[in-house]
Amino acid sequence: MNKTELMAYAAALPKAELHLHIEGSLEPELMFKLAQRNKIELPYKSVEEIRSAYQFSNLQDFLDIYYQGMSVLQTEEDFFDLTMAYLNRVRADNVRHVEIFFDPQGHTARGVPFGTAIGGILTAFSLAKIQFGMTTKLIMCFLRHLPEEDAFDTLKQAEPWLDQISGVGLDSSEVGHPPSKFERVFARAKELGLKLVAHAGEEGPPEYVYEALDQLTIDRLDHGNRSLEDQALIERLVREEMTLTVCPLSNLKLCVVDDLTSHPIKRMLDLGLRATINSDDPSYFGGYMNENFKGIIDALDLSKDDVRTLCENSFRGSFLSDGEKRAQLAKIAMV
Numbered sequence: 222m223n224k225t226e227l228m229a230y231a232a233a234l235p236k237a238e239l240h241l242h243i244e245g246s247l248e249p250e251l252m253f254k255l256a257q258r259n260k261i262e263l264p265y266k267s268v269e270e271i272r273s274a275y276q277f278s279n280l281q282d283f284l285d286i287y288y289q290g291m292s293v294l295q296t297e298e299d300f301f302d303l304t305m306a307y308l309n310r311v312r313a314d315n316v317r318h319v320e321i322f323f324d325p326q327g328h329t330a331r332g333v334p335f336g337t338a339i340g341g342i343l344t345a346f347s348l349a350k351i352q353f354g355m356t357t358k359l360i361m362c363f364l365r366h367l368p369e370e371d372a373f374d375t376l377k378q379a380e381p382w383l384d385q386i387s388g389v390g391l392d393s394s395e396v397g398h399p400p401s402k403f404e405r406v407f408a409r410a411k412e413l414g415l416k417l418v419a420h421a422g423e424e425g426p427p428e429y430v431y432e433a434l435d436q437l438t439i440d441r442l443d444h445g446n447r448s449l450e451d452q453a454l455i456e457r458l459v460r461e462e463m464t465l466t467v468c469p470l471s472n473l474k475l476c477v478v479d480d481l482t483s484h485p486i487k488r489m490l491d492l493g494l495r496a497t498i499n500s501d502d503p504s505y506f507g508g509y510m511n512e513n514f515k516g517i518i519d520a521l522d523l524s525k526d527d528v529r530t531l532c533e534n535s536f537r538g539s540f541l542s543d544g545e546k547r548a549q550l551a552k553i554a555m556v
């Protein structure tokens with residue numbers, strides 16, 4: 222298969238997205254519309270000016286703009302519109318199942334109640350299920366630059382919705398905020414029956430991945446790129462069939478890699494790691510699911526088997542039931 226055919230194959234395959242911050246899918250056009258609707262002053266005069274501000278040299282550069290951008294999200298309708306726009310967009314990429322992150326502390330700290338954010342997101346989930354049969358799960362992330370106490374407080378606020386939250390995650394500024402800082406709140410989330418995921422090894426060292434495995438007891442690893450610096454860690458991740466939610470265009474935009482030709486996704490597959498493709502914050506990083514596939518297909522020497530494995534891994538690594546996973550894998554085999 223040449224690259225054009227391989228891209229058409231990737232586009233046609235059913236897939237799941239497992240690493241998507243809903244606030245990072247806020248397109249500049251919607252940001253402007255919500256700013257006007259909510260009478261919020263933005264430091265930009267036009268959509269073009271917003272887009273040109275999206276130049277980052279590391280994770281923190283991005284996070285500063287990301288937290289500022291979410292200030293336009295005020296009402297349940299705003300969160301509904303944001304989520305519906307994302308679900309409609311990735312439907313066109315043949316994404317059939319999503320496990321979405323949201324950052325409640327990014328909203329409650331601005332005086333927007335937990336229920337406003339989650340209410341809008343869950344209503345969009347229900348509509349997407351009815352309208353186009355998409356399945357969805359919600360993962361609530363703790364902001365790691367804040368104290369563990371604040372994470373406990375957020376978990377408490379989540380109590381009325383725990384039956385509609387699949388898991389907890391850990392995001393925001395990685396270096397200086399190791400997973401071990403959140404050991405107790407993750408233990409509590411586990412007692413409550415929630416799945417556990419954490420960003421680790423995006424900018425942070427392999428030790429952070431070990432902490433996420435040993436101290437947080439994660440079910441899935443977000444990013445994990447820097448695991449490749451440690452042979453014993455690679456072998457363990459392979460042995461434990463740990464899913465890595467890898468985000469190629471994010472890695473490029475945040476300078477985790479210099480160029481997509483040096484992206485480690487092919488190496489990860491060759492090592493036997495259960496890697497998946499995801500968009501992270503697509504509005505900020507230049508593309509949704511299929512644009513991430515296009516980026517790696519253009520830059521790397523991926524085979525048809527590699528592309529299929531990436532899509533299969535997205536369901537294997539999901540929090541769907543075994544039966545649901547089998548059904549999705551059977552659909553992949555039909556393409």
Ligand SMILES: Nc1ncnc2[nH]cnc12
Pocket residue numbers: 242245280287392393394420423471501502
């Ligand atoms: N890529 C990322 N890493 C850490 N925190 C984030 N929050 C949103 N996107 C993130």
Ligand SMILES: [Zn+2]
Pocket residue numbers: 240242392420443501
């Ligand atoms: Zn992320």
